[in-house]
Amino acid sequence: MSQSAVISIPERFDFSTHKWFTEAYEKALNDTNQIVLDFSRVSYVDSSALGMMVLLRRKLSGVGGKGYIRNASGTAKDILEMANFNTLFEFE
Amino acid sequence: MPSENCVLILEDDISTRLIVSKSLTVQGINSIVAANIAEAEALIPKHDICLFLLDVHLPDGDSTSLVATLRETHPLVPILIMTGDYEQNRVSEFFDLGVRDFINKPVHPILLASRVSSFIRSYATEKALFEANEMYQRIAHEKEQEEALAHYVYNHILKVHTTKIAGLDVAIRSSGRFCGDMLLSAKAPNGSLIVMLADATGHGMAAALTIYPMVSTFAAMVSKGLSLGAILRELSSKHNQSIPQNRFVAAILLEISPKDNSLKVWNGGMPAALMFDKAGELTKVTSKNVAIGILPEDLISTKMESFELSDIKKIALFSDGLIENKVIDGRNIPFSEGYDIIAKNLDDSHGLLSLMHGYELFEGESSDHDDMTLAVLDLELIQEELREEEPEDLQIPGSFDFSFELRGSSLNNEKFAFSLSDLLSTYGFNKEFCQKVFTVVTELLVNAVDHGIFNIPSNLKEEDFITYLSMREQKKANVSPSDKVMIEVKWDEIEHTLFISLGDSGAGYKVENIETADDTAAYGRGIKLITSLCKTFFYDQEINTTHVSLKY
Numbered sequence: 001m002s003q004s005a006v007i008s009i010p011e012r013f014d015f016s017t018h019k020w021f022t023e024a025y026e027k028a029l030n031d032t033n034q035i036v037l038d039f040s041r042v043s044y045v046d047s048s049a050l051g052m053m054v055l056l057r058r059k060l061s062g063v064g065g066k067g068y069i070r071n072a073s074g075t076a077k078d079i080l081e082m083a084n085f086n087t088l089f090e091f092e
Numbered sequence: 093m094p095s096e097n098c099v100l101i102l103e104d105d106i107s108t109r110l111i112v113s114k115s116l117t118v119q120g121i122n123s124i125v126a127a128n129i130a131e132a133e134a135l136i137p138k139h140d141i142c143l144f145l146l147d148v149h150l151p152d153g154d155s156t157s158l159v160a161t162l163r164e165t166h167p168l169v170p171i172l173i174m175t176g177d178y179e180q181n182r183v184s185e186f187f188d189l190g191v192r193d194f195i196n197k198p199v200h201p202i203l204l205a206s207r208v209s210s211f212i213r214s215y216a217t218e219k220a221l222f223e224a225n226e227m228y229q230r231i232a233h234e235k236e237q238e239e240a241l242a243h244y245v246y247n248h249i250l251k252v253h254t255t256k257i258a259g260l261d262v263a264i265r266s267s268g269r270f271c272g273d274m275l276l277s278a279k280a281p282n283g284s285l286i287v288m289l290a291d292a293t294g295h296g297m298a299a300a301l302t303i304y305p306m307v308s309t310f311a312a313m314v315s316k317g318l319s320l321g322a323i324l325r326e327l328s329s330k331h332n333q334s335i336p337q338n339r340f341v342a343a344i345l346l347e348i349s350p351k352d353n354s355l356k357v358w359n360g361g362m363p364a365a366l367m368f369d370k371a372g373e374l375t376k377v378t379s380k381n382v383a384i385g386i387l388p389e390d391l392i393s394t395k396m397e398s399f400e401l402s403d404i405k406k407i408a409l410f411s412d413g414l415i416e417n418k419v420i421d422g423r424n425i426p427f428s429e430g431y432d433i434i435a436k437n438l439d440d441s442h443g444l445l446s447l448m449h450g451y452e453l454f455e456g457e458s459s460d461h462d463d464m465t466l467a468v469l470d471l472e473l474i475q476e477e478l479r480e481e482e483p484e485d486l487q488i489p490g491s492f493d494f495s496f497e498l499r500g501s502s503l504n505n506e507k508f509a510f511s512l513s514d515l516l517s518t519y520g521f522n523k524e525f526c527q528k529v530f531t532v533v534t535e536l537l538v539n540a541v542d543h544g545i546f547n548i549p550s551n552l553k554e555e556d557f558i559t560y561l562s563m564r565e566q567k568k569a570n571v572s573p574s575d576k577v578m579i580e581v582k583w584d585e586i587e588h589t590l591f592i593s594l595g596d597s598g599a600g601y602k603v604e605n606i607e608t609a610d611d612t613a614a615y616g617r618g619i620k621l622i623t624s625l626c627k628t629f630f631y632d633q634e635i636n637t638t639h640v641s642l643k644y
Contacts, residue, residue, distance in 0.1 A: 040321025047617040071321035075527035
């Protein structure tokens with residue numbers, strides 16, 4: 001197994017993050033197929049963040065990889081759970 | 093012109109005066125001469141004199157009075173008396189006054205010059221020593237003052253940033269005035285307790301200074317409601333900004349969250365935390381990370397170890413000073429044995445510290461002990477205490493009503509939802525609620541702008557993200573001044589509910605289309621999110637306005 005890459009997401013994970021997020025995971029996918037999304041700092045989430053995560057999850061499936069969610073808390077965690085993202089990502 | 097380092101010759105006999113001054117000149121010693129006490133007194137303040145050579149009987153009096161004055165004004169400068177045989181009986185009187193030596197008359201020029209020069213040398217040494225001592229005294233005084241200030245700040249910081257809580261028992265044994273260990277605890281807005289035990293490299297003031305920046309950061313980040321991982325990153329960033337690269341801080345961070353029934357632990361370079369479950373079974377939570385300051389903050393791992401809080405009875409955290417370099421009967425004890433001793437003696441933390449201190453290894457004469465800190469957390473007591481604090485104060489006094497109308501290019505303000513939730517927080521709404529409002533308003537706005545006004549089909553996001561983006565950019569650039577979104581935010585104090593309405597100048601949407609979207613689709617999640625976060629959701633197709641409410 002290749003070593004996992006950690007993407008540390010900023011406080012606001014919304015549409016304004018999409019460019020940065022897409023670049024971050026594309027770069028990480030060059031070296032690994034295990035990506036950890038570190039939600040430690042995330043307080044604000046919207047549906048476009050969920051959409052971006054779904055796109056990431058598809059890329060990961062395409063290369064036989066896996067995605068993990070680390071340290072999600074508060075409303076961000078509630079939203080991820082509500083969207084049933086535990087079926088797409090593993091909560092660490 | 094005043095002479096530097098000269099000898100004052102006080103002699104009324106002109107020939108003696110000449111012989112004496114000549115013999116000194118030959119030895120390279122400058123001199124000034126006076127024929128009586130009055131002349132001498134006039135000369136003394138004007139010159140830097142390194143030795144006094146005095147006759148006893150002078151036309152205007154006896155030189156004893158002058159000697160007494162000189163001991164006051166020039167305490168270190170040697171005084172030699174030139175005496176005739178008949179004055180030998182006054183030797184002891186002069187010695188008592190502080191005279192260093194006597195020279196018999198008639199003077200022997202070479203002997204006199206050697207004696208004078210020897211006294212001048214010892215005077216220079218004495219003077220240097222005196223000055224060095226004075227400087228030492230000054231430095232010691234300054235150091236004392238600086239330490240007193242640092243100590244005051246140190247105690248103050250600790251006092252301000254530590255929350256006392258029942259069930260958290262702390263014992264500290266410091267090797268000096270300053271402790272390089274620090275135990276901090278603070279309650280987070282979400283009802284969790286965050287505890288940190290940090291141990292800086294070295295000890296004393298340098299170690300304490302290494303920890304200072306972390307202390308205030310810790311308290312500020314906890315009160316802001318940051319998660320443990322985010323706090324860790326902030327601490328790391330603060331440390332890297334303010335502390336030299338060769339100084340590190342090992343730390344254990346804990347989050348006790350009764351709400352999530354979880355205990356999270358992050359151990360970076362500290363001895364294992366000893367955790368006991370309700371059956372008394374011991375688990376060691378060992379360090380899986382390096383100390384803070386070793387890695388740049390973006391590389392630090394925020395992976396926590398998570399346990400079910402309800403399973404655990406007690407957890408003990410301690411600095412390496414408690415377990416390192418311990419000797420029993422001449423045998424270095426391994427960590428495993430140290431852990432056993434600590435685990436067995438946790439009920440008496442102060443006694444345990446004394447016990448471990450007694451096992452300390454003395455290397456040679458050095459009594460350099462490391463600081464020791466032990467924190468024992470009774471998780472049942474702590475949970476009780478945290479529970480007592482609830483319920484959170486949910487009172488929002490008064491009511492308000494805001495209306496916004498965004499027209500034309502002002503629709504492109506991506507910070508609107510965030511600023512609105514920030515505005516609500518200033519009225520006292522808790523963070524969690526503001527986060528929900530952010531998500532709801534963002535979804536409503538995106539829905540209204542992207543689909544209602546820009547008319548971008550919602551499935552485009554999924555099918556061709558790049559086209560979606562470029563279409564959005566293009567529409568944003570060409571937004572018409574008549575395009576608008578109306579938002580109303582109303583807080584009802586009686587119903588304890590926040591009402592949000594949002595309408596747009598676009599064509600409207602069909603609710604049922606969106607509700608059928610499944611979890612793995614990358615679009616159509618917006619309305620679903622809104623309906624799950626809100627108490628009520630109603631779309632009025634006639635006026636193309638969505639009404640939602642959130643119970644607080």
